Amino acid sequence: MTFEPGTLTLQKLQQNAHVLHLGEGTELLISYATPVAIKIGDGFYVTESKHSQSTHRHIYKWMHEHGRMIPDAAPITQQRLDSSLTHTVEVSSR
Numbered sequence: 001m002t003f004e005p006g007t008l009t010l011q012k013l014q015q016n017a018h019v020l021h022l023g024e025g026t027e028l029l030i031s032y033a034t035p036v037a038i039k040i041g042d043g044f045y046v047t048e049s050k051h052s053q054s055t056h057r058h059i060y061k062w063m064h065e066h067g068r069m070i071p072d073a074a075p076i077t078q079q080r081l082d083s084s085l086t087h088t089v090e091v092s093s094r
Contacts, residue, residue: 013061014061016031025042036081045076046059063086
């Protein structure tokens with residue numbers, strides 16, 4: 001995935017929840033300071049790690065805004081979500 005300068009945008013979803021728009025239909029949901037879900041094209045992936053009720057509400061709201069429900073998402077490891085954020089920061093800072 002290629003990131004052009006200025007394509008990264010951060011949107012506040014609600015208190016302590018933000019969506020990082022990465023371009024090309026990719027979004028990363030961040031609850032507090034932790035990436036917890038990602039949308040890549042039409043695919044949705046949610047962390048398989050346990051999380052708080054607040055984070056669950058953040059995921060629910062984000063998926064609902066896309067017309068989806070949490071069971072529609074495939075599980076993804078927290079490590080893969082963390083690495084997607086790290087990779088984004090490295091690419092965008094070049």
